[in-house]
Amino acid sequence: MSERYSTEAGEPPRTGIERVRFRLWTAVLRATPVLRVIQAFKRRERLLTVTQAGLGIVWMVAFLLAPLLYILALSFWQRGAGGVVVQEFTLANYEALLLESVNLLGWQIKNVYLLILWQSLKFGFLTTIVTLVLGYVPGYFLGRTESRYRSLLLLLVVLPFWVPLIIRYYAWILVLGNQGMLTTILGWIGLASDGFLYTDLAVITGLVQVLLPFMILPIFNSVSKIDDEYVESAKTMGATPLRAFYEVTLPLSLPGISAGSILVFILAVGSFMAPALLGGPSDLMVANLISRTFGESFDWPLASAMAMVYLVVLFVLITVFNRFVGLEEVFDQ
Known part of the structure; x- marks a missing residue:
């Protein structure tokens, strides 16, 4: 029980078999292909985070800021005959x-x-x-x-x-x-x-x-x-x-x-x-x-x-x- 706990906690194993297993597992994790895979996952995680943030910004710009900017521009234009919008700057509104x-x-x-x-x-x-x-x-x-x-x-x-x-x-x-x-x-x-x-x-x-x-x-x-x-x-x-x-x-x-x-x-x-x-x-x-x-x-x-x-x-x-x-x-x- 204590040996198992010490191994799971990251402490050096006490028995010979556990030492061999620990060294093999450490060697595998430190192998170049494994490190490359881990780094790729980290880069993908960063890419996923950036993508999510980018989608949120695009959503805000497309459905909040862009309509507000259009309404702001429209407020400085004029109403023409039949309700047609005349794109001429005015403060009359x-x-x-x-x-x-x-x-x-x-x-x-x-x-x-x-x-x-x-x-x-x-x-x-x-x-x-x-x-x-x-x-x-x-x-x-x-x-x-x-x-x-x-x-x-x-x-x-x-x-x-x-x-x-x-x-x-x-x-x-x-x-x-x-x-x-x-x-x-x-x-x-x-x-x-x-x-x-x-x-x-x-x-x-x-x-x-x-x-x-x-x-x-x-x-x-x-x-x-x-x-x-x-x-x-x-x-x-x-x-x-x-x-x-x-x-x-x-x-x-x-x-x-x-x-x-x-x-x-x-x-x-x-x-x-x-x-x-x-x-x-x-x-x-x-x-x-x-x-x-x-x-x-x-x-x-x-x-x-x-x-x-x-x-x-x-x-x-x-x-x-x-x-x-x-x-x-x-x-x-």
Whole structure:
């Protein structure tokens, strides 16, 4: 047993037969043909690594950078007759979005696009706050519980992903409509209502329901990595369970809160179906406006300028968020 262990561990064998085997095996490994084969495998491994990295870069350039560069170039071109794109440099698209004033229904509005962009950001902020309030407790519970039903509970969190997005939004139409389930229940208790569909509340409700798992899962991941000894040490030092939560658990779960917040915010601001199906004419968001400008007005340069302004605003907000939070620490969790 000890002789076998010493041989496997790389120590010199003790018996004569084992010494012979060891020398033969060493000679084989050091033989020139074998060394060449090993080197070829190493070169092939490097080649495989370089190839994989190259394919990733090509994929990013072909399907991310190239379309973005085309949209950027398109935003500086002009719309011709019948929606034809005229490849002549102009700043008119950005001037129309950022500088022109519009008279809308008798109200002097500074700029419709900026109002819709602000409304999209407002929906994003509200959705993020509501999902954080509703999602922290389930995420905390899943991260701390030792129940044997933990896997089942996690399955219930991700189960909505199995249902197509459009079906979930149409379900909210049945719930929030003037003859919907919520209106009927309110009528039973004597609270008359015309329904909540086509309102800001309907849009935010739909967004919260769809994006809630994106808040719960990062919080769960962050809380599950908290060492129990930290909490027990705080309690040993005289902290109450509530104070131990505020002093230890909550700060250590901030990376999950930050990751969930940024995911929910970006997805909410760029939502298309929620305002299209649950919102009214005044609940337009940037994605809806860009879609209409592309598909109905056939003004591709103006729509491209809208998309670039939207991306710049998001980039600025994420940069500010990174300055105060530090996304490197968030996504290292």
